Amino acid sequence: MALLIFITVVLVVVAIAKIMRSHELATKLNGDQEDFVSLSEIKTQGFLYVLFGVILFTLIGVQMYAWGKYILPSSASVHGDEIDNLFDVTMNLILVTFFITHTVMFAFIYKYYQKKGQKAFWFPHNNKLEMAWTIIPAIVLLSLITYGLSTWSDVMYQESTKDSVKLEVVAEQFKWTVRYSGKDRELGKVNFSTITGSNALGIMTAASVDSSLVDTRKQIAGLERSVKELDSLVEHGWSGKEDELSDAESKLSAFKANERRLLKFQKEHAKDAAYYRGSEDDVIVRDTLYLAKDRMAEFTFRSKDVLHSAYFPHFRAQMNCVPGQKTYFTFTPKYTSEEMKEVAASEGKNFVLFELVCNKICGASHYKMRFPIVVLSQKDFDARVATYKTFGDEFAGK
Numbered sequence: 001m002a003l004l005i006f007i008t009v010v011l012v013v014v015a016i017a018k019i020m021r022s023h024e025l026a027t028k029l030n031g032d033q034e035d036f037v038s039l040s041e042i043k044t045q046g047f048l049y050v051l052f053g054v055i056l057f058t059l060i061g062v063q064m065y066a067w068g069k070y071i072l073p074s075s076a077s078v079h080g081d082e083i084d085n086l087f088d089v090t091m092n093l094i095l096v097t098f099f100i101t102h103t104v105m106f107a108f109i110y111k112y113y114q115k116k117g118q119k120a121f122w123f124p125h126n127n128k129l130e131m132a133w134t135i136i137p138a139i140v141l142l143s144l145i146t147y148g149l150s151t152w153s154d155v156m157y158q159e160s161t162k163d164s165v166k167l168e169v170v171a172e173q174f175k176w177t178v179r180y181s182g183k184d185r186e187l188g189k190v191n192f193s194t195i196t197g198s199n200a201l202g203i204m205t206a207a208s209v210d211s212s213l214v215d216t217r218k219q220i221a222g223l224e225r226s227v228k229e230l231d232s233l234v235e236h237g238w239s240g241k242e243d244e245l246s247d248a249e250s251k252l253s254a255f256k257a258n259e260r261r262l263l264k265f266q267k268e269h270a271k272d273a274a275y276y277r278g279s280e281d282d283v284i285v286r287d288t289l290y291l292a293k294d295r296m297a298e299f300t301f302r303s304k305d306v307l308h309s310a311y312f313p314h315f316r317a318q319m320n321c322v323p324g325q326k327t328y329f330t331f332t333p334k335y336t337s338e339e340m341k342e343v344a345a346s347e348g349k350n351f352v353l354f355e356l357v358c359n360k361i362c363g364a365s366h367y368k369m370r371f372p373i374v375v376l377s378q379k380d381f382d383a384r385v386a387t388y389k390t391f392g393d394e395f396a397g398k
């Protein structure tokens with residue numbers, strides 16, 4: 001099939017080339033000038049330009065009208081209104097400029113197409129015009145940039161409030177996990193060396209450090225056995241085992257470094273309950289991100305592997321999740337999920353669910369990184385989070 005299409009395309013191209021060539025030859029035989037364009041042809045071109053302009057504007061208008069409903073509904077966060085205003089101002093400026101300049105362009109092409117007895121006007125330079133089209137765009141752009149920067153600082157630097165929700169969003173290939181600070185309103189310490197099967201976020205408590213040490217030592221014992229066996233195979237001339245051996249050796253040294261780290265935590269903080277305070281009552285939620293209406297959400301973001309980006313389209317917020325460092329963002333939801341349905345419906349837009357999506361192509365299953373967000377009233381929010389076990393209880397298997 002593909003070959004057939006290919007042959008057809010080639011034949012069509014050859015046919016067009018042949019037709020053009022025969023047209024050329026015929027023109028030559030008739031003694032006509034090859035590059036002569038008649039006045040009536042120029043008139044047709046001028047008319048076609050205007051027609052093109054009208055079709056272009058009509059299509060733009062139709063698209064804006066027909067697809068407007070797919071644009072996000074009004075912002076669901078307090079700061080989002082500022083972002084929307086910035087967007088609207090910029091977009092309106094661009095649209096007005098576009099329609100004016102393009103209308104003038106199409107109109108002038110038509111007005112000044114070549115006519116009999118009409119001479120072109122020689123107009124090489126005008127200082128005033130040069131100044132005008134340099135200074136006006138410069139002022140407009142500077143104003144837009146200043147407006148954008150002030151919006152940015154308003155959005156990014158917000159004072160923490162007394163009743164804010166402190167939470168952490170952890171990204172990894174290919175899922176999100178949420179951790180709330182619990183009753184003490186403090187997110188407990190985390191460290192990668194305490195990550196195990198039962199502590200995927202690496203939260204540090206006295207118990208999780210102990211358990212990670214047990215785990216690490218098991219790994220070390222296993223690796224030491226492998227290294228010994230591989231070593232003796234290599235020594236006896238078993239070819240092809242060298243890579244496996246060096247692999248096992250580097251893993252072993254990594255686990256030993258982890259053991260040292262964990263021993264240091266044990267030694268320094270064994271009797272220091274304050275060090276781990278904040279972790280025990282943290283609450284991990286794996287299926288939904290709950291937020292409270294009118295209560296500021298103070299996010300910390302982490303990534304366990306590659307760059308991800310936490311994008312909250314309805315709240316006009318996005319922040320990169322960077323392996324090896326924490327990033328922060330703050331916003332205050334202003335509608336519950338139920339209220340948002342009414343807001344969207346009143347604007348003729350479709351709304352099912354708030355969602356958090358990954359906005360960095362982070363691997364083969366990137367598309368799976370969608371996470372539902374439910375905004376509840378403050379009372380319902382507190383009640384919902386209270387139904388989850390604290391990390392301390394969860395880890396102890398209670």
Ligand SMILES: [Cu+2]
Binds near residue numbers: 171366
């Ligand atoms: Cu991702």
